[in-house]
Amino acid sequence: MIPEKILKQYEAFRISFRKDVMIFLEGEQALHYFQLEAGSIKMITRSDEGQEFIQGISYAGESFGEPPLLCNFPYPSTAYAMVDTTIWKLRKEKFFDLIKDHFEIHLKLDQVLCERLRYKSKILTSIAFDDPENRVWWLINYLKNKSGHQSGKFAVPLTRQQIADMVGMRVETVIRTVKKLEDSGKVRLVNHKILV
């Protein structure tokens, strides 16, 4: 989102995380701006029973964790590396300097927050009212569109468990639902991969 050249101008530095390593913990105070250089991360909240909800996934070039930075509240979720991941890290003060100096980047940040609000509005309504097939189908299409996939078959890059954690359902229900989507011709399953 923010070009590397500018990140370096404001003294951002790079950090690497192995797969499944925690980047920050729910409840911690935000001290840095984070942007992925490579890999992917997921933002997790947990229910009292320990069930995980995936609030969102971010990929290379995308930022994450800004709301607690801008609003001074603790992290509402925990961030984990989904694969080996490299992240740009920028101190809070420098970050505010950067967006004060660059109105266009500030606007892009706004747009990132707005797209997240848009996604959450949609997934909220879906979880509250849609049947499992529509919930899963909507998410699959969302992932396809977000990846910028153009031609040929798109292989959904998530496990059934991860899909379940994003639509608030049990993995068994997602497995049966994906089967139904196959039966109705909406997706194809090849070696357990979901293709659209």
Add this chain to the structure above:
Amino acid sequence: MIPEKILKQYEAFRISFRKDVMIFLEGEQALHYFQLEAGSIKMITRSDEGQEFIQGISYAGESFGEPPLLCNFPYPSTAYAMVDTTIWKLRKEKFFDLIKDHFEIHLKLDQVLCERLRYKSKILTSIAFDDPENRVWWLINYLKNKSGHQSGKFAVPLTRQQIADMVGMRVETVIRTVKKLEDSGKVRLVNHKILV
């Protein structure tokens, strides 16, 4: 959020809406910044069966509908006046001039978006995993805290149907859940009013 003096400097004007009148429709293009002077509005999404989900409620002094303005996507929800309402309306171009000129107001706008993200993260997790009692109880406390209520009993200013529309449940379930909260001493019911 934005002081009236500044709104006027950028040629904002006032518009009134009667209770239940629509302010903008889902799918429309955003052309103005909106801020409430008096009254309240609710943002609604609907399922295919017409069930309403209340994405959020805004009160006097608060803004609404910014994401489509900043991101150039259509309104994802429809806004209605919940009571007779007066709104400041500012043309898009003037709005961008305003936030470019006032970094502090731009930051406040960011914080508004961040608080909405925070709420949606929480309600998402709740709807996905919490039982009805915890869902309703969380919402009641959220409304109390958001209203800035200090001493004495807080009367929840929403109908059971509106609560149901915010937590994605049926009104019958909310009615029975509120009864359970009374039975466990968490709330008091006086003339059908919910007091905490």
Add this chain to the structure above:
DNA sequence: CAGGTCTTATGATTCAGATCATACAGAACG
């Protein structure tokens, strides 16, 4: 390449929130 781990798949059972129907109470309007 084999063994172990994780993911996917399937079947049977349960139960809580949705659904439907009906009645009561408070608010609004003329």
Add this chain to the structure above:
DNA sequence: CGTTCTGTATGATCTGAATCATAAGACCTG
């Protein structure tokens, strides 16, 4: 102030996703 409308309440029934158990397949690691 009476009537109508909206909101609240209650009871009975239904159903589909969750839950639990078990097995098969793909992937990862040494």
